Amino acid sequence: MKKTSLLLAAMSFLLILQTGCAARQKEHDAHAGPAVVRELVKTSASWNKKTLPAYPGGQPEITILHIAIPAGTRLKTHTHPVINAGVLLSGQLTVVAANGEKLLLKAGDPIVELVDTEHYGVNEGDEPAEIIVFYAGTSGAPITLSAPE
Template identity: 55%
Template sequence: MNRITRYVLFSLGLVIVGGLGIVWAHEDGVLKVTVLAKSIDAWDGKPLPAYPAGQPEITILRIIIPAGEKTPLHLHTVINAGVLLRGELVVHTENGLSKRLKAGDSLIELVNKPHWGANDGEVDAEIIVFYAGVQGAKVTRELEEHHDSADHDAR
């Protein structure tokens, strides 16, 4: 078995173990699996929508939000979740909900609901986001900014 095949099989095994919540012992110690997020709801407590019909396509993005910056107002058209690798991030909705994240926190994102993220910290925020969409469809739509939100500067 070549090195790539062993790597692929090992990676697949990790996915299976993660799904089952099992801990395996091996000669180097103990492999630990931690569920970072598992929910039928987005971070606002509302149920996630059904997956779209069509050929599934997974997109994984690394997003870096510089210290002191904000993302544009946007919405996601598909179910997505992320893990903040470093920094701090506060996600906001237009109706005043917010959620503060620190490095290591996970987030099941809002779907079809306008929101933005703000990095109020002193270091860049880095987040890995996994999108479960369909082939050829955009996973995020940037929206025009609303100038009436006290928490959100027009950008």
């Protein structure tokens, strides 16, 4: 009788363990199949290694922009009061911070942009630079501010 109870308890434990493991495996298999998932960037800092600020209070608002910068174009100096990140789809782009620090992006490169730091982008290439940028802002608040001239 004691062996039977012990055997039943062990089998029950194994069944529960197997069910729990199967459920956890399903979480990790969310991207299984033909999809290929590749993390481009995971960070708490912008490209200049400065720690990102806390998210602001208020109603969150996500903005996604597709920006096309013609060859030979320099964007105006500006700041972003919100955290934003993007991926350069095509061309090349150099981002220049107010202190002269530079980041050269090639097609496929990710960027976590500077927050509250003046900077500009310049396309020194021969083809348009296209970038998708995601802004984690707050409803009604600006995502880009022009620098004083």
